Amino acid sequence: MRQWFALCLALLFTTSAAARGYAIQHLEPANWWVGMQHDRVELLVHGPGIAALQPRVDWPGVAVADVARVENANYLFVTLAIAADAKPGRFPIDFMEGERIAVRHDWALEAREAGSAQRHGFDASDAIYLVTPDRFANADPGNDSAPGMQEHGNRADPNGRHGGDITGLRQHLDYIAGLGFTQIWPTPLLENNQPAYSYHGYAITDLYRTDPRFGSNEDYRALSREARAHGLGLIMDVVLNHVGSQHWWLRDPPTRDWFNHPYFDRADRFVETNHRRTTVQDPHAAPADKALFTDGWFVKAMPDLNQRNPHLARYLIQNTLWWIEYAGLSGIREDTFGYADADFLSAWGAAVLAEYPDFAMVGEEWSANPAIVAHWQRGKVNPDGHVPHMPSMMDFPLHIALRTALLQPEGGDYGWVGLYEMLANDFLYPDPDRLVVFAENHDTPRALAHFNGDIALWKLAIAWIATVRGTPQFYYGSEVLLQGPRERNDGELRADMPGGWAGDARDAFTGTGLTDAQRDAQDYVRALFNWRKRTPVVQHGKLQHFAPENGVYVYFRYDGKDTVMVALNRNPEATPLALDRLGDFIGKDSRARDALTGKAVTLGTALSLPGTSATILEIE
Structure with a gap:
């Protein structure tokens, strides 16, 4: 009853x-x-x-x-x-x-999972494999389109959804680990229910839901769990600055100040950011310019969030903590970092590290100026009083200097000298060894395209990121020479991974149909990053470099026990390298072994460097 x-x-x-x-x-x-x-x-x-x-x-x-x-x-x-x-x-x-x-x-x-708070994030002992999931592998064609999702699969459209999914990533974890990488960074996997251009993931319409065209939340968690079993950590791409224009908040916002310059104030008004990132620190900047940088919209499809609203700030902080705990993440890459409110960014970073003291995060500040990037790294004492908590930043200054150096004629202040002098700016950073270095990413023309298809120059760039200080990040498919256009065209540079779709004539995962050049490039990446994985001195050793001469840039990684020499030769012809200048590291009785082949190398008084090549030697 x-x-x-x-x-x-x-x-x-x-x-x-x-x-x-x-x-x-x-x-x-x-x-x-x-x-x-x-x-x-x-x-x-x-x-x-x-x-x-x-x-x-x-x-x-x-x-x-x-x-x-x-x-x-x-x-x-x-x-x-x-x-x-x-x-x-x-x-x-x-x-x-x-x-x-x-x-x-x-x-x-x-x-909580045992040891959750003590999780160790990525650091310089790691190497990151960056993936655009929609373009990597389509293991489940049944979810290329999904009920309730506006954009359907269309592989024929370079800017459309091609069908890559989480299951495709899970099926090829052994391939990624086999290349020598220890971390995976997929571009955002959360729901992007936009009418077009939804594949890239940066216009999020539900911050707690995996996009069903990629899979489910449980699939996301399974990806993390299976990655760990392969020795791989999972890095989440987090967006704090904006959401997608189809987010349900736009239809019924909590407050009038939830967004900056909201459409519901004036439907005909689009206020775009000025992208003037220097205004955050510039003591002479007009307040209006500074406000427009942080409060303007990135693009029309990405409404700008006002993190000064305390409820929104708590929502975003909790969302980040939720995903770390739920998915067992090993790191975060934070998108458009400096565009968000600076005080909020400090509070967000502090909250994450209070929960996970040894966690790893890296912020995107796309500037060629190391002083602008250094402003955001944890430990930096800033004149404006901003206290940053971001452990790492993407090293855009070195990225830009590397790509510039390899296309400039050698001599004077050009060529290697530009890269050498940019690395010298490490005194600006509280912890340069925590920076993430890269030759390309999902927003830049691929390095091979930038170098006009010159594979030898591409190898020099990859050798640099694998041996310089910091954590290297590599972009999927470059190991089989995906090239794309030289001018930025996102849909084409984010090309489909060969073998990721049934019926592909070439398969990067099995090697079927690859050209000799593709096999050689893949073998080079595999040898280079597996060697790096088992060589602590390249991960955590000190770095000393010598001023470039005659088209050759030489630097050493050393730790008091082991020493590695890297000699990068820009010249198309073989070039002698006199060793007397390197006496602090190479003596008359020193012996060496090629790091990638294991072959003994005779040093003597000079070393002949092959044309347009990276010579990497373990000094004995």
Whole structure:
């Protein structure tokens, strides 16, 4: 009888709620974990008229600590306080209308994975393989298009969705690990329900959902778990600056200041960022220019978020923590880093490192000026008082200097000297060894295209990123000489990986149909990065370089025990390298071995360097 009465009561409450139109459309995050440093979780609750209700929780160790209402009555911000001894489990949050339950929504509190807080992120001992997932491998053609997703698969369109997915990544983890890489960085895998250009992932429309054309949240977690089994960490590409124009927030924003320059103020107005990243530090910058940099939209399809709103700031911080814990991440690459509010970036970074002290994060600040990039790295003392917490930054200054050096004529201040002098700017960084170095990425023409198809120059660039200080990042497919256009065209430079689609004539994964040049390039990458993987001195040793002479740039990695010499020869012809200048590292009795072949190398008084080549020697 009592059970029947309870059932009738529940039906009555449900009918009452429906009659008033109460329903929860979004409640984020949908769960949390016991034992987190971040133990006060603010839930974003969205539904028609939900602000009229009062939340109630009855679960051991969990209490409603605060309820905030904003100008939009369709939102509640509910803070749950979670005690250290809270009981994991699934329980209801009741939203009360007086003494009656108007809406009931289940929420989960979970136990953390053992050692989660102590996870070790990537560092200079790692090498990162960057993937555009839509273009890597299509293991499940059935999800090329998905119900409710506006853009369908169309491999014939360079700017369309080609069908690569998480399952495709999972099937080729052994290939990536076999090349010598230890980390995978996929460009964003979260939902991008945009009408076009949705494949790249940077116009996110749901920050808690994997795009169904890639797979599910559970697939994402399986990717991380299986990657670890292959000795690979998973780096998530996080976007804090903006969302996609089809995000549901645009249809019903919580507050008028949730976005910068919102469309719902003036539908005909698009305010674009000026991209003047120097304004963040420039003591002479006009305030209007500084505000336009951070508050302007990146592009029309990516509305700019206002992280000065405290509810949005907490939402973004919690979203990052949620994915680290849920997916077992080993690192984060943060997109368009300097475009977000500087105070928020400091708070975000501090919150992540408070939860995971040994975690790894790298920020994107696309500047050729190392002073601009150094501003954002943890430990930098800035004149403007900004306190950064980002452990690493993408080394765009070296990236640009490398690509410039290899195309300039040698001599004077040109060629290798530009790269040599850019590396000398390491005194600006608090920790240059934590920077991520790269010859290309998903936003640049591929290095091979930049070098006009010159494979020898491409090898020099890859040898540089593998042996210089920092953590190297490599872009998928370059090992089989994917080239693309010399001028930036995103859809074409992010080409399909050969063998990632059924029926491909060439297969990078098995070697079927590859040309001799492709096989040679793949073998070079495999030998180079596997050698780096087993050679600690190249990962963590000190670096000393010698001023370039006669088209040759020489530097050493050393640690008091082991020494590696790298000699990069730009000249098309064989070039002698006098060794007396290198006496601190090479004596008359020194012997050497080629790092990649293992063959003994005679040193003597001079060393003949093959034309346009990298000579890498282990000094004995």
